[in-house]
Amino acid sequence: MSESLMQNITPIGLLSAAIRRERERLNLSVTELAKRAGIAKSTLSQLEAGSGNPSLETLWALAMALDVPVSRLISQPSRQVQVIRAHEGTAAVSEQGNYAATLLATCPPGAQRDIYRLRVQPGEVKLSRPHPPGTVEHVIISSGRARLGPADQPQVLSAGDYISYSADREHVFEALEPETTAVMLIEQG
Structure with a gap:
């Protein structure tokens, strides 16, 4: 993927594509995935449509239902050199609001x-x-x-x-x- 194309991908766009990809990998319907994750079908539909702002708990629930690490849902495509400034990155905020986690890097299998x-x-x-x-x-x-x-x-x-x-x-x-x-x-x- 080209550097300029990667810069145009929004975090919610990455999340949307990842949820759809993983749901289809397991041959799950939107209804079935929402049920397994314990979230509203409308919430899942919004996320797959590229809108919404999921809480950290929603991301964890989806990851558990899809049997993947959260990082697979929110990680950026890899680059030769990647810099994330202190104020950059997409933080997943807890429903309580006092805890936020920003994924910086994922660990490849076998690393x-x-x-x-x-x-x-x-x-x-x-x-x-x-x-x-x-x-x-x-x-x-x-x-x-x-x-x-x-x-x-x-x-x-x-x-x-x-x-x-x-x-x-x-x-x-x-x-x-x-x-x-x-x-x-x-x-x-």
């Missing part, structure tokens, strides 16, 4: 993940050699600012921002402020 907490000071750029083929790094900046990503395409991120990129090529991390901290997840499949 292995390691999670690291980073503390980096300004100075020399950390240049990392390529990891094994298929390795992806996911980084969330906790505090400070950093320039990171593929060596030929680094991005500047601030606290709360997220990036993922192929780490099977040279990649860099450079703190732009003292005491920059981050969480890094390395995924190998």
Whole structure:
């Protein structure tokens, strides 16, 4: 899928297509899926039509009824480099309103993940050699600012921002402020 086409897909459009795809995969009618999920048929029809604003509980109920992780219903198509700023992403909000979850990345089947907490000071750029083929790094900046990503395409991120990129090529991390901290997840499949 082209980058420009991916940018035109709305979160509700992705959700709509995913619900329909998974419902049809199981050969379920709208009525049957609504019953299994414990939601109104009209709610499900609205979601499949690309309208509505489902609560986190509705998403979980649909995922359970479809026997898929919630991430399969709301994840974006994969990209070579993906940046999600702290204020971006589609949050699924709980019916109580005090809890929101924003999916940043899904784990492909058979993948292995390691999670690291980073503390980096300004100075020399950390240049990392390529990891094994298929390795992806996911980084969330906790505090400070950093320039990171593929060596030929680094991005500047601030606290709360997220990036993922192929780490099977040279990649860099450079703190732009003292005491920059981050969480890094390395995924190998």
